[in-house]
Amino acid sequence: MKYRKGLIYRTWAKALCFIIFIISVTLFVLSGLATAFMLSENVYITDREIFKKEAFSSHVWYDALFVAEAAEKGDFYNIELYLKESNITYALVEEESGAVVAEFGDKENHKSDNVFSKQYFFESSESKTEKTYTVTIALAENFKVKDYYYTADKVVDIMYNVRILLPALCLVLMGLAAFSFVNLMCVSGRRSEDGNVVAGWGTNIPFDLVTAVTGICSLVVLCAVWKFSYNFGDLGAFVVIGAGLVVVLAIVTGWCMSFALRIKLGKWWRNTVLFKLFKLFFKALKHIPSVWRVAVLFFAVAIIEAIVLVANAWEPDNLMIFWFVEKLVLFGVTVAVAVMAKKLIRGGEALASGDFSYRVDTQKMIGAVKKHGEALNRIGVGMNVAVEERLKSERMKTELITNVSHDIKTPLTSIINYSDLISKEKCDNENIKEYSVVLLRQSERLKRLIEDLIEVSKATSGNTELKIEPCNVGVMVLQAIGEYESRFSEKGLVIVSKEAENTSEILADGRKTWRILDNLMSNILKYALENTRVYISVEEYDNEIKIVFKNTSKESLEISAEELKERFIRGDSSRNSEGNGLGLAIADSLCEIQGGRLDLVIDGDLFKAVVSFPKAIKDSV
Numbered sequence: 256m257k258y259r260k261g262l263i264y265r266t267w268a269k270a271l272c273f274i275i276f277i278i279s280v281t282l283f284v285l286s287g288l289a290t291a292f293m294l295s296e297n298v299y300i301t302d303r304e305i306f307k308k309e310a311f312s313s314h315v316w317y318d319a320l321f322v323a324e325a326a327e328k329g330d331f332y333n334i335e336l337y338l339k340e341s342n343i344t345y346a347l348v349e350e351e352s353g354a355v356v357a358e359f360g361d362k363e364n365h366k367s368d369n370v371f372s373k374q375y376f377f378e379s380s381e382s383k384t385e386k387t388y389t390v391t392i393a394l395a396e397n398f399k400v401k402d403y404y405y406t407a408d409k410v411v412d413i414m415y416n417v418r419i420l421l422p423a424l425c426l427v428l429m430g431l432a433a434f435s436f437v438n439l440m441c442v443s444g445r446r447s448e449d450g451n452v453v454a455g456w457g458t459n460i461p462f463d464l465v466t467a468v469t470g471i472c473s474l475v476v477l478c479a480v481w482k483f484s485y486n487f488g489d490l491g492a493f494v495v496i497g498a499g500l501v502v503v504l505a506i507v508t509g510w511c512m513s514f515a516l517r518i519k520l521g522k523w524w525r526n527t528v529l530f531k532l533f534k535l536f537f538k539a540l541k542h543i544p545s546v547w548r549v550a551v552l553f554f555a556v557a558i559i560e561a562i563v564l565v566a567n568a569w570e571p572d573n574l575m576i577f578w579f580v581e582k583l584v585l586f587g588v589t590v591a592v593a594v595m596a597k598k599l600i601r602g603g604e605a606l607a608s609g610d611f612s613y614r615v616d617t618q619k620m621i622g623a624v625k626k627h628g629e630a631l632n633r634i635g636v637g638m639n640v641a642v643e644e645r646l647k648s649e650r651m652k653t654e655l656i657t658n659v660s661h662d663i664k665t666p667l668t669s670i671i672n673y674s675d676l677i678s679k680e681k682c683d684n685e686n687i688k689e690y691s692v693v694l695l696r697q698s699e700r701l702k703r704l705i706e707d708l709i710e711v712s713k714a715t716s717g718n719t720e721l722k723i724e725p726c727n728v729g730v731m732v733l734q735a736i737g738e739y740e741s742r743f744s745e746k747g748l749v750i751v752s753k754e755a756e757n758t759s760e761i762l763a764d765g766r767k768t769w770r771i772l773d774n775l776m777s778n779i780l781k782y783a784l785e786n787t788r789v790y791i792s793v794e795e796y797d798n799e800i801k802i803v804f805k806n807t808s809k810e811s812l813e814i815s816a817e818e819l820k821e822r823f824i825r826g827d828s829s830r831n832s833e834g835n836g837l838g839l840a841i842a843d844s845l846c847e848i849q850g851g852r853l854d855l856v857i858d859g860d861l862f863k864a865v866v867s868f869p870k871a872i873k874d875s876v
Contacts, residue, residue: 269442276435277504283428284500290421293414303415304368310407311394312371319373319390322346326357326388334359342404345393350386360393369394439508444516454520462517463527469510473503553589557582595624602631611638663705671698704837721849725760725871726768728800729793735772736791739780747786748779748806754793761800761868767845768868771853774838775804775864784809784860795870802866812857819855842866 293299298306318341325334326348338346338359345360370393376385398405444453457465480499517523524530598615605613613635617628674695682688736750743750761768779789783806790805819839839855846853846866856863 269439272435272438272442273505273508276432276439276508277501279428279432279435280504281497281500283425283432285497286421286425286428289414290425293418293421298414298418303411306415307408307411308368310411311369311404314403314407315371315392316373318343319371319392320375322357322392323348323373323375323388323390327386331357331359340400341402342395342398342400343392344395345391347391349389349391351389356388362393369396436508436511439512440515443512444519454516457513458517458520458526461526461528461531462514462523463529465510465513469506472506476502476506550589550593553586557585592624595620595628599624599628599631602628602635606631606635606638611635611642667698667702667705671695671702674698721764721767723762723764723849726763726765727760728768728802728868729754731765731769731772732791732793732802735769735776738773739776742780743789746780746783748783749788750791751788752791759795759800760871761851762871763849763851763868767849771842771845771866772802774842775866778838778864779804779806782806782808782810782862799867799869804864804866806862808860808862812860812862815857817855819857839864 296306301309321337322334325331325337334346334357338344343360345362347358347362348356350356370391372389372391375388375390394404398408476499480495483495514523517526598620602613602615615628615631617625617632620628674691678688678691678695732752732754736752740750783789787807790803792803794801794803839853843853846868849868851866851868854865854867856865
């Protein structure tokens with residue numbers, strides 16, 4: 256079932272959501288600042304006209320100072336020119352005695368609430384006289400000139416008009432920003448047809464590198480805003496700050512979306528420069544022995560700390576003594592931990608190698624290290640119990656097979672005996688004679704199968720009694736050839752034998768070794784192609800003697816050499832031959848318990864069996 260992309264996963268929908276988030280956050284910040292400013296200036300509890308008068312009064316100081324300084328210098332022309340370009344309709348400069356120094360404008364054409372008086376003190380450096388001026392300034396009732404008073408009047412009106420709406424707008428913008436941000440985080444990343452998130456090219460860039468670039472770009476934008484906002488007026492600075500805020504928000508939002516996508520993909524921390532450096536560092540530490548590894552880490556930390564201490568020390572002698580004592584104690588603790596870790600490693604290696612009797616010495620261990628050592632010891636005990644239980648189970652299986660086989664052999668012996676007696680009885684019915692012969696033959700075959708089954712069970716379980724003594728392999732091979740030569744001739748099999756000169760002896764059980772040779776010869780007799788050659792050789796090497804059997808199989812061998820050595824596995828897949836699939840398994844088990852091995856090689860129709868035994872070491876005289 257194909258995945259259908261929802262509307263919110265469309266590219267244009269993501270872009271629209273991104274724009275809404277940027278705008279809502281920008282407006283929220285600006286409206287929040289405006290609300291905070293109005294709260295700090297008590298706009299919500301102050302009358303509009305009173306607030307305006309306070310706002311005008313803060314600037315009247317500058318205008319009154321200009322008028323007083325100009326009147327002191329007698330520069331009345333500049334005063335008249337300045338008053339024409341402002342919303343000041345009347346200005347009066349009086350001395351302390353009440354004498355009028357200068358008077359400009361219409362005394363009656365202004366609003367009574369917008370009259371301000373300021374006093375200024377002047378000291379003449381030439382006449383060394385002191386003067387005090389009182390400056391009275393009246394503002395127009397309706398501001399027509401676009402100066403500070405005009406702007407302040409408009410801003411105050413706007414503030415009072417939106418002061419109730421602005422907090423509610425902040426809440427709405429905050430909710431819209433939160434909703435759009437959560438939506439952006441949910442839909443970040445490209446989707447495949449089945450709905451799974453697909454990694455884009457940007458996710459290949461290490462995340463900490465992206466974070467560093469994001470921080471640097473944001474810092475550069477903020478510094479630029481801080482620098483250039485002073486070059487514009489109040490409105491221009493407001494626009495510059497807003498534009499800078501939009502750019503920073505866009506950069507940070509892109510970083511957040513990238514982070515959300517990496518979280519969805521999983522294991523985002525792996526694609527970081529720091530993680531790769533730490534991974535490389537700890538990978539390099541693996542090639543250093545554990546005790547030396549701890550020592551290297553200790554000295555690295557110690558050197559770094561020493562540099563920091565020396566660079567910031569105000570009393571070098573005391574700090575260096577403290578550093579030496581601290582590091583001496585830390586070194587002892589570190590080495591102790593390393594020694595405990597080494598004991599744990601030895602215990603783990605012993606368990607891994609199969610030595611379940613090994614016990615970790617936990618007497619001088621503490622804390623979590625001691626608990627880990629005790630856990631390793633419990634593992635060893637548990638493994639011992641498990642191995643013993645398995646061996647017990649194997650012995651029980653072998654005993655079961657042996658006991659059942661013995662129980663089967665008793666009635667089977669009677670069947671064989673009575674079948675033999677029936678076949679020897681005189682009878683005119685030829686069918687009875689034929690049936691008795693078949694019954695006797697199949698009974699004998701069943702008897703051999705049971706004997707082989709008992710033999711392989713004893714060999715695999717180690718219950719076979721061995722009589723180890725020096726054996727001459729060459730003689731045993733000749734005996735085997737002599738035993739099977741006539742039967743090989745009946746099938747047209749020609750034996751080509753080669754014996755090493757002065758063949759050394761091996762230490763083995765003669766009867767078991769003969770059984771190995773007998774099984775291999777019997778296997779050749781059953782499965783070799785008629786009218787072909789059978790190669791048997793004894794090869795002597797420095798430390799071992801090999802008996803090699805080679806023949807051509809009459810059936811295609813579509814099976815591996817290892818599978819042929821399994822129980823009840825036969826090369827004749829049609830199962831038309833008389834074999835039971837235990838011959839090679841018995842030979843392999845008997846070789847193994849005597850310290851030898853049986854190797855099988857299959858190359859097309861060529862079958863090769865190699866029996867290897869170590870040479871017997873002769874005692875020096």
